[in-house]
Amino acid sequence: MERILFGDNQFFAVNHISDEKSREQSIKFKDDEAIIKTLDHAIDAGINTFMCTTHDRIANICDYIRKYPEHYSAFKIYPCMPYAHKYANAVTELGIVGTLREYVPGNFFGSIFKGGIAYLSKDYLSIMELMIDAEMKMFTNIDTPIIFLQNVITDLLLGLGMKDIFKAFNNYIEKKYNAEAGYITMNMPKLQYVLEQAGIKNPIICTSINKAGFRMSGGKELYESVLKTKQIRTIAMQVLAGGAISPKEAIEYVCNLPNIESILFGASSMNHIKETVSLIQKYDIQNQHKLGYNNFIINTV
């Protein structure tokens, strides 16, 4: 994983602290060109990985990327599925079974209803696989080395204790897409434990990590201790805690934590992108110097 990953919340009006800002973003990124322009700013700032939900509009972005292969030759996407609101709104309207009927592709569901529940019961994981395939369709011929399960689903399954589904997701992503599975969560310590129980070694976990302790369920200290003692590949997200802390303080905190492989952030303007990237680089370099200095002492002693 690259050190810095670019997120997509700003493109889809996801703002955790202000509905007004969320509408502004919605207006700003109405056209796909605005999204592409911002992605290009991120690429210019040295970020080559875009982590995004399987929102319908991402399909257009993927078309564009395929159209200009030279420009995006080093570009990777980490898809995060499913785009939860699509399903949440559908469940409100159609119910759980109705939603499955609407979104599971092909005649699969029709044949199940004909075949009855007994036939279906063996095949829940096949339904999951079909739904993954449907979400992955838009990324054909695009490099997607890691594929994530969105936090609403991860955390729902976590609370329900459905660890076999985590394992099934992991296996299918490896087998079908030759990629690694990742998990987004707001409950990192609990998830780490459950993934370990499920036999998923050194999992990729993307989770809220910030100095304010915002959306770090179970507490910041618990997160810090898991980072120190467990084997996980962590992506820190919501590092700015929705704007609750200054960028400098926020980035310094995250860069000084052990075991954070990548930092995910989203921004709407070129200046914000540059500012965040240079802050991460600044603290990383400082830490390398510190590390180098320590090594030097150890070596000479």
Place this chain on the structure above:
Amino acid sequence: MIKVCLIGAGKMGISHLSILGAHPDVQVVGVCDTSKIVLDVLKKYSAFPCYTDYQEMLEDAEPDAVFVSVPTKYHAGIVKQILEKGKHVFAEKPLCLTADEGEKIVELASRRGVINQVGYHNKFIGTFREAKRILDSGELGEIFHFSGESYGPVVVKRKQDNWRADPAEGGGCLMDYASHVIDLINYILGPITKVKGSILKSFYSNKVEDSVFSLLELSSKVTGVLSVNWSDETYRKMSTSLTITGSKGKIICDANELKVHLKTSSNAGYTKGWNVKYVTDLTPPVDFYLRGEEYSAQVDYFIKAIQHKVPNNINTFKSAWYTDKVISFIKESVN
């Protein structure tokens, strides 16, 4: 450990179930649903005991408390049976289809002395709680006007096929969506005692209204506006807000952000002019997060009330029943 059963594993039920499953003081002793698929998945992949008949579950699993998240039309009957067995109840909102139905279970819950709570989760959001604190402190002065609004993308096309589209089952924007705002106004500003007129309009639905617009009056005689529309696709998800204007200041509050404008600085940390606070500053962290702190916080509060750690005073059946009553005022005020 508090032994809990859940009846109805639909959208809200499955979310409660996950939160309950992660709660350190809770043991889920039974889940009941009528959908074979949902139950089959739970049987196969979770460790929760599953039932198709809730009465059998209540006998067999011997829970201390029961979560009821079935369509509203079944609330009164099911909740009554649970209360008669002396169990604590958490019911989804709205409480009942009519205020008359609700009155009976409010009375029964009180007679049996059990903990009772309803899922109006906005009261567990830090921004709304702070808005109430400011209002209670009198810092806005005399209240001139308020508006309670909620918009979201539930029904955005002419096609619907579930209980939310059926008025007989508790469907419609008034019961499903506007109830949240009504409940919040009752809580933050004081009880709505009169509805001076309402427009209930359908945009896409055949049998139910997709929007509710009402003129409200509180027991304090303060008046305001209710504006709710669940067919607004410019919103990504449900967005509820309150604007309150007074002689000394104004509050604009939603689930993310609290904006307070004061004419002079206050003792409570707000200064003259605009003050902005975010949910990040105002919402206490939870031990398990799913979809929003408020969902876990309300479940935790219910469990703590059973453990006698907190009083049973937020979202009681009685307060939810009063919201049902205002819903009936609104229905009566059309035309």
